Amino acid sequence: EVQLLQSGGGFVQPGGSLRLSCAASGFTFTTYAMTWVRQAPGKGLEWVSAITSSGGRTYYADSVKGRFTISRDNSKNTLYLQMNSLRAEDTAIYYCANRQNDWYFDLWGRGTLVTVSS
């Protein structure tokens, strides 16, 4: 089955760190660029970060640049998002998503909730 299985969300205090994972199955992971999109409670979609299929290029929203790091392990078919210096405004459901050959997103994970609060 083609799917993205997410893990790693949870509750963290401001200034803390968290790492999200997104395990891919059912398709050739190494040929797909990958993306993280988040959605704050009751709000719209916000693109967070993207990485090319080889991992050679990464892209970030200004709101997370310098604090978040996207990476992938193609040997494990897994995408990561390392989140440091977390802020209350980072509270959101985080989705991993992909599509081959362009930057639209036709496969989505189920999302993982990150809550940043003291």
Added chain:
Amino acid sequence: DIQMTQSPSSVSASVGDRVTITCRASQGISSWLAWYQQKPGKAPKLLIYAASFLESGVPSRFSGSGSGTDFTLTISSLQPEDFATYYCQQANSFPITFGQGTRLEIK
């Protein structure tokens, strides 16, 4: 950054109605535009890509048009399962940006 502005922010309609949602980009994005549908508690679903191409499995009552800065999503005859929130997204350049969403409610 390219700003995406959707209108209206919300719309009420009845089953069988024709509904049009617009999305305007702050600069030209050619046809690098997608439309998504999101229902509460679910991940977004891709409906339309490259402005007018229907994603596989999406009903033909959904259609998209436009290029440059102005785009539309049309639902020709609303069905009960279409009541949801709709987002546009530009894929022309980084940072990728989404519209603020249009909530489609039952009248």
